[in-house]
Amino acid sequence: MSQPGSSKIDALTFDTPPNRLTLLRILAVPAVVGLLAFPGFHNHVAAAVIFSLAAITDFFDGWLARASNTVTIYGKLLDPLADKFIVVGTLIMLQHMDRVHPFVVIVLICRELGITSLRALASAEGVIIAAGSGGKWKAALQMVGIPFLILHETLWDVVPCYWIGTSLLYLSVFLSLTSAFTYASGFFRELRAKRGRG
Numbered sequence: 001m002s003q004p005g006s007s008k009i010d011a012l013t014f015d016t017p018p019n020r021l022t023l024l025r026i027l028a029v030p031a032v033v034g035l036l037a038f039p040g041f042h043n044h045v046a047a048a049v050i051f052s053l054a055a056i057t058d059f060f061d062g063w064l065a066r067a068s069n070t071v072t073i074y075g076k077l078l079d080p081l082a083d084k085f086i087v088v089g090t091l092i093m094l095q096h097m098d099r100v101h102p103f104v105v106i107v108l109i110c111r112e113l114g115i116t117s118l119r120a121l122a123s124a125e126g127v128i129i130a131a132g133s134g135g136k137w138k139a140a141l142q143m144v145g146i147p148f149l150i151l152h153e154t155l156w157d158v159v160p161c162y163w164i165g166t167s168l169l170y171l172s173v174f175l176s177l178t179s180a181f182t183y184a185s186g187f188f189r190e191l192r193a194k195r196g197r198g
Helices: 017-036 041-067 073-096 102-125 133-151 161-197
Strands: none
Touching: 017 041, 017 073, 041 073, 041 133, 073 102, 073 133, 102 161, 133 161
């Protein structure tokens, strides 16, 4: 006898609790960007809080989808896009505010575009590459570091927000590049092996 809520829904269903959380994360993008467009510490605190709440939904939507058997095609599409939207959108604003070096933003954007293209190519070639831990740590460091960069100031004379945020962001750049190299190496290794078997 099946338990309530244990049945798997149609993968093409859009209106599910995990997808709603993902949509909230997407809606947080204009809110964060809009608040950063206006000067004032209170606006930046609000932007940091909204960004942090959006980052928390990144964990819960995936967990909830798996726990409730509500993994959908829309969720698989929107979840990674929502992450990129809020991270890239916020970083562009922070660069405009001279809180992030342009080189960092360019590297991170190029990395995401490169990995997205490589995943599309892997899918077209029928090559499956397991996601490594480097990419997950990269995302976690960005989600934690960016709110500190938004706040920027030293809080209570003891919390150096800018230093913490910058350190975490540069560490995420390192992990971005190493995880991208690992993914690309794995793709071409699997592709050669597959064609060798063929």
